[in-house]
Amino acid sequence: MPRRVVVIGAGYVGLTTAACLSMLGHRVVCCEVDRGKVGRLARGEVRTREPDLRELVHSGLREGTLEFTAESGPAVSEADAVFLCLPTPMGEDGAADLSALESVVGQIGGSLRSGCVLVAKSTVPVGTSAWIARSVARSDVAVVSNPEFLREGSAVHDFLYPERIVVGAERAETAEEVVALYERLHAPVVRTDRESAEMVKYAANCLLATKLSYVNAVAGLCEGAGADVAKVTEGMRHDPRVGDACLAVGPGWGGSCLPKDARALLRAGETVGFEFALLRASVEANERQRARMVSRVAEVCGSGPERCLEGVRLGLLGLVFKAGTDDLRDSPALAVARGLSRLGAELTAVDPGLRGDEAELAGITLVDNAYQAAKGTGGLVLLTEWSGFRELDWRRLGALLERPVVVDTRNHLDPEVVRRAGLRWCGVGRPG
Numbered sequence: 001m002p003r004r005v006v007v008i009g010a011g012y013v014g015l016t017t018a019a020c021l022s023m024l025g026h027r028v029v030c031c032e033v034d035r036g037k038v039g040r041l042a043r044g045e046v047r048t049r050e051p052d053l054r055e056l057v058h059s060g061l062r063e064g065t066l067e068f069t070a071e072s073g074p075a076v077s078e079a080d081a082v083f084l085c086l087p088t089p090m091g092e093d094g095a096a097d098l099s100a101l102e103s104v105v106g107q108i109g110g111s112l113r114s115g116c117v118l119v120a121k122s123t124v125p126v127g128t129s130a131w132i133a134r135s136v137a138r139s140d141v142a143v144v145s146n147p148e149f150l151r152e153g154s155a156v157h158d159f160l161y162p163e164r165i166v167v168g169a170e171r172a173e174t175a176e177e178v179v180a181l182y183e184r185l186h187a188p189v190v191r192t193d194r195e196s197a198e199m200v201k202y203a204a205n206c207l208l209a210t211k212l213s214y215v216n217a218v219a220g221l222c223e224g225a226g227a228d229v230a231k232v233t234e235g236m237r238h239d240p241r242v243g244d245a246c247l248a249v250g251p252g253w254g255g256s257c258l259p260k261d262a263r264a265l266l267r268a269g270e271t272v273g274f275e276f277a278l279l280r281a282s283v284e285a286n287e288r289q290r291a292r293m294v295s296r297v298a299e300v301c302g303s304g305p306e307r308c309l310e311g312v313r314l315g316l317l318g319l320v321f322k323a324g325t326d327d328l329r330d331s332p333a334l335a336v337a338r339g340l341s342r343l344g345a346e347l348t349a350v351d352p353g354l355r356g357d358e359a360e361l362a363g364i365t366l367v368d369n370a371y372q373a374a375k376g377t378g379g380l381v382l383l384t385e386w387s388g389f390r391e392l393d394w395r396r397l398g399a400l401l402e403r404p405v406v407v408d409t410r411n412h413l414d415p416e417v418v419r420r421a422g423l424r425w426c427g428v429g430r431p432g
Ligand SMILES: NC(=O)c1ccc[n+]([C@@H]2O[C@H](COP(=O)([O-])OP(=O)(O)OC[C@H]3O[C@@H](n4cnc5c(N)ncnc54)[C@H](O)[C@@H]3O)[C@@H](O)[C@H]2O)c1
Pocket: 008, 009, 010, 011, 012, 013, 014, 031, 032, 033, 034, 085, 086, 087, 088, 100, 103, 104, 121, 122, 123, 124, 148, 149, 150, 151, 152, 256, 257
């Protein structure tokens, strides 16, 4: 049955949720504090780089099932369900910063329609939904935890074809109201209490992070032992208990979620007297992985016996945290770039996801293509796995480079193709 839904926050999660729920037949109002963004979205200008998102927003606007506003009051007073899709970034002590959530809950609590369900979709520490319920302090409003599992770069697809929908509620009837919003998705539903739903999200993200740290560590071991991590992971992935996902080595894991969620879970453990040593080791291994990639580039591209990078020009292929996004938040690629810069390297980069006006790029020259990035440099460093990097003309690149070498921190390129063009290819955990 079509419902009146309000989504608060028009970021990756909020805008995707709003656009997809309107596509599923609900009447959606998306509230956003950034008035500039509201104006742009209302005109159909979608800057979030996600496949199919612009088309869904356009269709919702055209059909009149999707609206954008900066004023949440009128919309929430008529809504059957209000989704909180607000940022929960890392606070100073590592815990999730809930200030955006606190301020919105304080603002809207009194305006919610009687019978409305307030849905916490942001990633929040265990106990937050119960806290929201206490703050709203209304027996006629239910608070439900419904964490989101979409990945950037495939947000719309992940929302519309979820592996599972997790709904944590105090009462079965309220859970069913949220489940009904998604009925057209035919996804498996996990019904639970609010606290367990909140924990599912952290436990899942932190397991993925730990798996990534593990595979990066196996790559390090392969180097010393003379094994090839590509063959090792190929041999592992056939076992369904290991699974196919998160086995690609890289310069460490990053993005807006995994690092902050790992820190938040560690902090949450501390507050209840539980030292999550395994997770802490994963976080530390991830820091070492980023540093290891900086050292690797210095070994290969540095000069003199010290392998010094002072004044060495390097071309970087990719800066965003993974291919398919424009997101630089906690990007391992950017962290490695900064590490190289601290050692005195001069950096030119290309990234198909970036426009060039990003503040985080301080000191890195962004150019339009890999050939410009390579020209006159003492080596290329591949940091993000954009598919276009596989199609490059390596002979042409080799001729432009002062030193024909590429450090591939993601084992993304075909080493034979690169070598046939006369360049040295250095991967991670692989011979060469
Ligand atoms: N990005 C992801 O892939 C992803 C996936 C699953 C879950 N999450 C979680 O979802 C939550 C949101 O993440 P995101 O990546 O969409 O964040 P985001 O930073 O992309 O978007 C948040 C939006 O909320 C807006 N906002 C801030 N304060 C507001 C207020 N008072 N009123 C209205 N709007 C306000 C911001 O302007 C911004 O547009 C976080 O808890 C995150 O951990 C993110």
